[in-house]
Amino acid sequence: MHRKITYGKWYVFVFLAWHFFMNVQISAAQTPIFIDDPGFRDDALVAIDSLYNRKPEVARELIRSWEDRFPDHPVWSAWSAMESWWDVMVNLDDISNDEMFFNNMRKADYAASSLLQEEPDHPDGLLIKALANGYAARHHANRERWVTAVKIAYTSHIAYQRFMEVRPDFPDNKFVEGLKAYYAAFLIDEYPIVKPVSVFLPKGSREGGLDLLHEASETAVFTRAEASYFLAYILYDYEHDYERSIIYFRKLADSYPNNSLLQLYYVRTLGELGEFETLFEVVKVLLERWDRKQLRDGDVMQEELSYWLGRYYESVGLMEQAKESYMNALEAGEQFEVTEGRTYRVLSGERLAEIKNS
Numbered sequence: 060m061h062r063k064i065t066y067g068k069w070y071v072f073v074f075l076a077w078h079f080f081m082n083v084q085i086s087a088a089q090t091p092i093f094i095d096d097p098g099f100r101d102d103a104l105v106a107i108d109s110l111y112n113r114k115p116e117v118a119r120e121l122i123r124s125w126e127d128r129f130p131d132h133p134v135w136s137a138w139s140a141m142e143s144w145w146d147v148m149v150n151l152d153d154i155s156n157d158e159m160f161f162n163n164m165r166k167a168d169y170a171a172s173s174l175l176q177e178e179p180d181h182p183d184g185l186l187i188k189a190l191a192n193g194y195a196a197r198h199h200a201n202r203e204r205w206v207t208a209v210k211i212a213y214t215s216h217i218a219y220q221r222f223m224e225v226r227p228d229f230p231d232n233k234f235v236e237g238l239k240a241y242y243a244a245f246l247i248d249e250y251p252i253v254k255p256v257s258v259f260l261p262k263g264s265r266e267g268g269l270d271l272l273h274e275a276s277e278t279a280v281f282t283r284a285e286a287s288y289f290l291a292y293i294l295y296d297y298e299h300d301y302e303r304s305i306i307y308f309r310k311l312a313d314s315y316p317n318n319s320l321l322q323l324y325y326v327r328t329l330g331e332l333g334e335f336e337t338l339f340e341v342v343k344v345l346l347e348r349w350d351r352k353q354l355r356d357g358d359v360m361q362e363e364l365s366y367w368l369g370r371y372y373e374s375v376g377l378m379e380q381a382k383e384s385y386m387n388a389l390e391a392g393e394q395f396e397v398t399e400g401r402t403y404r405v406l407s408g409e410r411l412a413e414i415k416n417s
Contacts, residue, residue, distance in 0.1 A: 090181060093125075094183060100280065103122060103281065104280070106118040106119070108314075112317045132183070133167065133171045133184060135170075136163075136167040139166075139167075140160070149356045149359055167187055185225065186218075186219075189218040189219035189235065191215075193212065196211040209246065231275065233278070234285065234289075237272035237286070240268035241265055241269060244264050244268065245263070287307050305325070308328050311324075319355065319360050326341055333374075338367060338370075349364070363403045365385070365387040365391055372384060389404055
């Protein structure tokens with residue numbers, strides 16, 4: 060009798076353990092795949108537009124119901140990281156937000172990695188891991204830490220390679236492929252220091268990468284705006300092809316009127332092209348909006364817009380107005396924690412010196 064009861068208890072234990080194990084497995088498998096969910100996609104696209112338009116609170120509220128239902132999904136860590144990305148980018152001369160940004164990207168990477176430990180090929184996890192490391196690599200590149208950038212980019216590359224095997228027809232793949240193709244070629248062309256670690260880079264092509272980014276800017280789902288931004292930025296900053304760059308920056312500035320960075324890039328490109336009459340009209344409107352506190356990052360804009368206003372006045376021979384504008388730029392730059400080396404503060408000082416010596 061004792062033996063029978065023991066075996067009976069053993070069978071009950073095995074059954075309960077098996078039942079518990081299966082429930083855990085089923086629960087783990089129920090982590091939603093947001094990129095496949097039409098409802099999430101529709102809400103996320105509107106929220107992404109708000110995020111790009113520098114309305115992060117509105118953006119977060121648009122996806123709040125999803126976060127409340129699935130609080131453990133790694134996408135929320137990634138979303139917070141992307142909010143900090145724009146805080147960094149709008150004032151790139153200021154390094155005080157860098158550590159916050161890198162910490163947020165590390166948190167997003169950790170959240171994605173935790174999901175992938177449970178579900179190794181979860182598409183959202185792979186995508187978020189690729190995104191977090193990709194943006195971290197990009198900002199290390201902004202700070203010219205090229206070897207670090209390449210090493211972190213390799214982690215992003217591995218995650219995205221697996222993602223493309225899992226979701227080969229995902230329409231946003233061209234965005235990532237375009238970035239990889241362009242930067243792999245660009246880094247080797249422009250920075251010999253990365254050649255010792257070039258084994259980590261895929262084969263690249265600058266024009267091929269630009270072509271893929273153009274396709275993504277027209278056909279991608281979640282990254283259409285980002286593809287347009289990267290394409291415009293690369294054409295402006297690396298290729299110095301301002302005539303092509305302005306096509307995308309003009310469209311982005313129209314689509315996201317509250318994004319100071321996109322407005323400033325549009326103004327910069329007009330300046331590089333010598334289109335000072337158009338630049339003057341755009342700058343006037345932006346300064347009026349800044350004065351009415353309609354722009355989230357208005358303080359950053361005042362410094363640079365004052366510089367470009369000075370350039371306009373110089374172009375039409377109004378030198379006193381030009382000097383006043385450059386002085387305004389210098390004064391605006393004084394409000395920041397780090398004043399030395401600020402790009403438009405330096406440029407304004409140089410223009411003032413040149414006017415005084417002429």
